[in-house]
Amino acid sequence: MRCSFCNSERVVKAGKRKRKYITKQQWRCLDCKRWFIEHDGFEGMTYPKEVILETLHLYVEGLPLNKIINFMHQHRGYKIYGSRILDWVKKYSALVKTMEKQTKPKIKVGKFMSFSNRRSTNRRNKGS
Ligand SMILES: [Zn+2]
Numbered sequence: 001m002r003c004s005f006c007n008s009e010r011v012v013k014a015g016k017r018k019r020k021y022i023t024k025q026q027w028r029c030l031d032c033k034r035w036f037i038e039h040d041g042f043e044g045m046t047y048p049k050e051v052i053l054e055t056l057h058l059y060v061e062g063l064p065l066n067k068i069i070n071f072m073h074q075h076r077g078y079k080i081y082g083s084r085i086l087d088w089v090k091k092y093s094a095l096v097k098t099m100e101k102q103t104k105p106k107i108k109v110g111k112f113m114s115f116s117n118r119r120s121t122n123r124r125n126k127g128s
Helices: 049-060 065-076 082-091 093-102 109-127
Strands: 011-018 023-029 035-037
Touching (some): 049 082, 082 093
Antiparallel strands (some): 023 035
16 A cells, blocks of 8 residues: 555555445555545445445346346445446446456347447437
8 A cells, every 4th residue: 555645655554434335444644644545446436346346247237227226225225326327337437348248248238228329329410
């Protein structure tokens, strides 16, 4: 772990910081005396990394949004809105692509949707 401000390696654990769903390790830098939170690419998210990853995984497997929402609510106790899931898909699109390569869904829902969206946009542009 390095300091997010001065990149120093002289950092110490300084307790945990709690948010709605996440508890994150807090660090203190001995050089610049500043506080920072462990960085894992999921900073500022209201949900734990595991929840986001599981949701994205279900999405990649081709599960409809309402089923993902139900599953995460009933089995994990998190209320996630469909629009938020789509935000995650956009934000972590590189990760989603990697997941798509690893799993082999029967129907590539995501790809088909973006393809048909692009086509309808083109048609609309030509018309105007
Ligand atoms: Zn520092």
